[in-house]
Amino acid sequence: MKKYLFITSLIxxxxxxxxxxxxxxxxxxxxxxxxxxVLIEDFTGxxxxxxxxxxxxxxxxxxxxxxxxxxxxxxTSTSFARPYLASQTGFQYDFRTTWGEAWDNNFxxxxxxxxxxxxxxxxxxxxxxxxxxxxxxxxxxxKKEIDxxxxxxxxxxxxxxxxxxxxxxxxxxxxxxxxxxxNIINWQKDGSLNVENYEHNHVLRCVLADDNLSSSSTFxxxxxxxxxxxxxxxxxxxFNIDYSSQTAEAGNGNAGNWNPENISIIAFIYNTNTNEILxxxxxxxxx
Amino acid sequence: xxxxxxxxVSIHFCFFAFSQESxxxxxxxxxxxxxxxxxxDSKIGAxxxxxxxxxxxxxxxxxxxxxxxxxxxxxxxxNALADFDPEFKGNGIMYRYATYSIDNLEITAGNYYExxxxxxxxxxxxxxxxxxxxxxxxxxxxxxxxxxLYLKTFIGKSRTHFTYSDGIFRGAxxxxxxxxxxxxxxxxxxxxxxxxxxxxxxxxxxxFQIPQNVSAYASRINLMHGKWSNxxxxxxxxxxxxxxxxxxxxxxxxxxxxxxxxxxxxxxxxISAEMHRTDNMTFKSDRDRDGKAYIINYIPTLSKPxxxxxxxxxxxxxxADGELxxxxxxxxxxxxxxxxxxxxxxxxxxxxxxxxxxEGGPSFLNDIRTHKPTFINFDEVLHYQDFNISVAKKINxxxxxxxxxxxxxxxxDVLEGKPIGDYGILNSTILVSDISYKIKAGHTIRLELQxxxxxxxxxxxxxxxxxxxxxxxxxxISPHWFLSIQxxxxxxxxxxxxxxxxxxxxxxxxKGANRFEIGYGKKREGIFCVGGVCKTVPSSxxxxxxxxSSF
Numbered sequence: 001m002k003k004y005l006f007i008t009s010l011i012x013x014x015x016x017x018x019x020x021x022x023x024x025x026x027x028x029x030x031x032x033x034x035x036x037x038v039l040i041e042d043f044t045g046x047x048x049x050x051x052x053x054x055x056x057x058x059x060x061x062x063x064x065x066x067x068x069x070x071x072x073x074x075x076t077s078t079s080f081a082r083p084y085l086a087s088q089t090g091f092q093y094d095f096r097t098t099w100g101e102a103w104d105n106n107f108x109x110x111x112x113x114x115x116x117x118x119x120x121x122x123x124x125x126x127x128x129x130x131x132x133x134x135x136x137x138x139x140x141x142x143k144k145e146i147d148x149x150x151x152x153x154x155x156x157x158x159x160x161x162x163x164x165x166x167x168x169x170x171x172x173x174x175x176x177x178x179x180x181x182x183n184i185i186n187w188q189k190d191g192s193l194n195v196e197n198y199e200h201n202h203v204l205r206c207v208l209a210d211d212n213l214s215s216s217s218t219f220x221x222x223x224x225x226x227x228x229x230x231x232x233x234x235x236x237x238x239f240n241i242d243y244s245s246q247t248a249e250a251g252n253g254n255a256g257n258w259n260p261e262n263i264s265i266i267a268f269i270y271n272t273n274t275n276e277i278l279x280x281x282x283x284x285x286x287x
Numbered sequence: 288x289x290x291x292x293x294x295x296v297s298i299h300f301c302f303f304a305f306s307q308e309s310x311x312x313x314x315x316x317x318x319x320x321x322x323x324x325x326x327x328d329s330k331i332g333a334x335x336x337x338x339x340x341x342x343x344x345x346x347x348x349x350x351x352x353x354x355x356x357x358x359x360x361x362x363x364x365x366n367a368l369a370d371f372d373p374e375f376k377g378n379g380i381m382y383r384y385a386t387y388s389i390d391n392l393e394i395t396a397g398n399y400y401e402x403x404x405x406x407x408x409x410x411x412x413x414x415x416x417x418x419x420x421x422x423x424x425x426x427x428x429x430x431x432x433x434x435x436l437y438l439k440t441f442i443g444k445s446r447t448h449f450t451y452s453d454g455i456f457r458g459a460x461x462x463x464x465x466x467x468x469x470x471x472x473x474x475x476x477x478x479x480x481x482x483x484x485x486x487x488x489x490x491x492x493x494x495f496q497i498p499q500n501v502s503a504y505a506s507r508i509n510l511m512h513g514k515w516s517n518x519x520x521x522x523x524x525x526x527x528x529x530x531x532x533x534x535x536x537x538x539x540x541x542x543x544x545x546x547x548x549x550x551x552x553x554x555x556x557x558i559s560a561e562m563h564r565t566d567n568m569t570f571k572s573d574r575d576r577d578g579k580a581y582i583i584n585y586i587p588t589l590s591k592p593x594x595x596x597x598x599x600x601x602x603x604x605x606x607a608d609g610e611l612x613x614x615x616x617x618x619x620x621x622x623x624x625x626x627x628x629x630x631x632x633x634x635x636x637x638x639x640x641x642x643x644x645x646e647g648g649p650s651f652l653n654d655i656r657t658h659k660p661t662f663i664n665f666d667e668v669l670h671y672q673d674f675n676i677s678v679a680k681k682i683n684x685x686x687x688x689x690x691x692x693x694x695x696x697x698x699x700d701v702l703e704g705k706p707i708g709d710y711g712i713l714n715s716t717i718l719v720s721d722i723s724y725k726i727k728a729g730h731t732i733r734l735e736l737q738x739x740x741x742x743x744x745x746x747x748x749x750x751x752x753x754x755x756x757x758x759x760x761x762x763x764i765s766p767h768w769f770l771s772i773q774x775x776x777x778x779x780x781x782x783x784x785x786x787x788x789x790x791x792x793x794x795x796x797x798k799g800a801n802r803f804e805i806g807y808g809k810k811r812e813g814i815f816c817v818g819g820v821c822k823t824v825p826s827s828x829x830x831x832x833x834x835x836s837s838f
Contacts, residue, residue, distance in 0.1 A: 017485055017498070017500050017501065017502030017525050018498035018499055018500045018501070018525075019498070019525050019526060020496045020497075020498045020526050020539060022539070022652075022653075022654060023654050024495055024496050024528070024537060024539050024653050024654055025494060025495055025496075025534070025654050026492075026494060026495060026496055027493065027494055028494075030493065030494060031494045031532075031534065032532070033532075033533050033534060033535070034531075034532050034533050035533050035535070143534075145534060145535045145655065146535070164706060166535070220707060220708075221648075221707070222700070222706055222707030222708075223706075223707050223708050224706040224707065224708050224709065224748075226748075
């Protein structure tokens with residue numbers, strides 16, 4: 001009897017397993033890859049009265065996905081971002097940068113009309129989208145797997161990014177490191193209003209690097225690439241002041257007063273053939 | 288829990304009292320204490336500990352009477368030694384059991400250790416040196432219905448530090464000894480075995496399917512014919528994905544492992560060939576946790592376990608997630624009186640092992656990626672290679688020698704889980720000479736000289752440790768005293784500031800069942816392995832005291 005009981009218990013045991021068949025994903029619409037981040041580059045200007053709506057859209061997307069959404073406000077073009085003359089009221093600050101103007105020229109944002117933005121630069125040669133198109137592309141992008149993982153560290157003089165390849169791949173990639181500042185209180189047109197105390201967030205201040213990620217086009221899973229860039233905040237600020245006063249159309253040199261406490265580092269990697277941003281990361285400066 | 292412990296303690300005291308007075312049953316036990324002080328030593332990267340002294344200790348007490356046995360183990364980590372998982376913290380009776388057998392049935396309740404086959408799908412064991420103790424807590428039955436048929440089944444949870452993991456394990460094993468069953472006198476002996484284990488862990492995931500019951504099977508065969516012996520085991524584990532939200536980490540592929548070993552041995556000569564392959568075969572007691580405390584299976588190592596310090600400087604850690612390896616061993620003893628054997632004979636042992644990654648990596652299956660490596664195909668990524676020859680020769684009644692030559696290749700990034708490209712792959716050539724001389728009755732002096740010459744096969748970003756030398760002198764006055772001084776010198780370190788001596792002095796006293804050892808010295812940060820299972824050892828500088836005793 002004992003023998004049979006024993007053998008019966010063995011048979012019962014051998015049935016206790018759950019073999020799962022694909023599709024393994026039960027709710028693909030809700031799926032978000034928690035490691036994937038998305039960069040929304042918002043071409044904007046303080047004279048653009050519709051632009052705050054785009055900023056509010058970014059804020060709404062951020063409310064849904066949290067810090068997986070990283071934003072960069074790129075003030076650009078003479079029409080939308082020039083400072084007013086000193087004799088006029090308000091709008092005296094010049095948020096423009098040489099890099100923002102170059103990206104605008106390259107991707108053709110202000111030529112179509114602002115606000116205009118890019119979500120991970122998806123869309124090949126014409127990646128700019130109207131704000132109402134952003135959320136859908138964000139949801140698609142967040143489902144993607146990451147090819148590279150980015151970690152950022154910095155001190156008062158240098159920024160280091162370490163990029164870990166997540167799989168064996170080949171391609172031509174650039175890395176970009178830029179600085180953005182938030183909580184800047186200044187003038188902004190918002191609909192029919194001229195808002196004096198508008199809070200400007202994640203404003204592009206400068207690009208520290210935009211260069212080849214590797215001299216090789218082959219990347220191995222687990223491979224680690226480190227890049228260190230030296231910087232001097234005072235020099236960078238002076239560079240923007242000089243750019244505003246000497247180069248930018250209708251500039252006034254009023255591009256200083258940076259607050260290091262509100263500056264963050266944004267680093268991303270993009271495919272130089274398709275422009276697609278594969279991964280992006282943001283940390284506070286001096287973290 | 289406290290009630291159970293106090294019940295066990297009182298039972299043992301009762302039995303102890305009986306054993307003293309009525310001589311019913313026997314009590315045995317053993318005790319071990321390891322204490323170490325930690326001083327800061329910035330040169331070697333050793334950190335001082337807040338507690339100054341850390342301590343591990345345990346006491347085993349076992350009572351047996353006829354077919355009944357019971358026991359407890361008291362453990363104390365105040366706080367655990369720096370090379371232990373800090374989760375081992377505090378005191379407690381973490382092992383208690385009672386077992387009896389009657390009419391071929393053995394019943395165990397409480398804690399027990401168990402292994403199915405060679406452990407490919409399940410091994411609950413303790414290895415103090417590694418800080419591993421995944422004892423089971425539950426019940427186990429073993430039954431021998433007829434001669435030659437051995438059945439066992441168990442249910443329980445596995446220990447993790449001072450608690451038990453979330454997963455519930457149900458297991459069974461049947462072993463059939465054909466010769467015993469048939470009462471056969473055949474020269475060829477067959478032993479067949481089959482085992483099964485299933486883990487239940489309730490988990491929900493918003494996005495992905497999670498199997499609640501994950502099972503694994505294994506079958507094994509042991510064939511012996513004269514001087515030949517063959518052991519083979521094949522194991523299979525069903526889908527066992529992690530429970531995360533990132534699709535890239537959700538792997539639904541099955542796990543497989545096999546091990547195959549053929550040996551021939553006769554007096555003075557032995558040869559063995561071994562092969563194993565693992566693919567996606569990490570089996571954990573809690574799918575949400577990482578770390579060796581949660582590993583519930585064991586893949587036997589495929590490289591020679593070395594004991595000499597520089598031979599074991601870069602040991603091979605078995606990669607349960609995926610590796611393919613082979614190993615050959617030859618042992619020969621030149622007879623006494625032969626030209627190479629001399630007066631006392633000469634022993635020579637040759638060993639070769641090579642372990643590579645699976646072609647393209649381990650199996651992977653989910654909605655976006657499928658990969659299945661070819662069954663037998665060595666990937667170009669080498670994990671480990673070791674070729675070594677040892678010659679042991681007794682010169683005369685006083686002089687004994689052992690010489691070893693080895694060449695090892697070590698993929699530090701893969702075997703130590705570092706980012707690829709950090710340390711690259713290094714090759715080392717190692718020479719060991721071990722000479723002991725008996726000065727007079729009971730007095731022996733032993734001298735060990737080792738050298739490791741290192742070169743990089745694939746460069747890494749981190750500074751290289753480079754070449755090492757090691758010397759040891761040991762004086763033993765048997766049976767009571769021993770003293771040893773050892774110096775490991777990293778003279779070839781790429782970083783000049785790290786070209787350091789790691790000196791250790793140890794002295795011990797043994798009397799009867801008690802053994803005391805004190806030591807002082809510096810330890811290098813490194814990897815320590817037992818049977819292919821490894822732990823990281825931090826660098827340290829300080830005194831140590833070890834006491835062990837048994838009755």
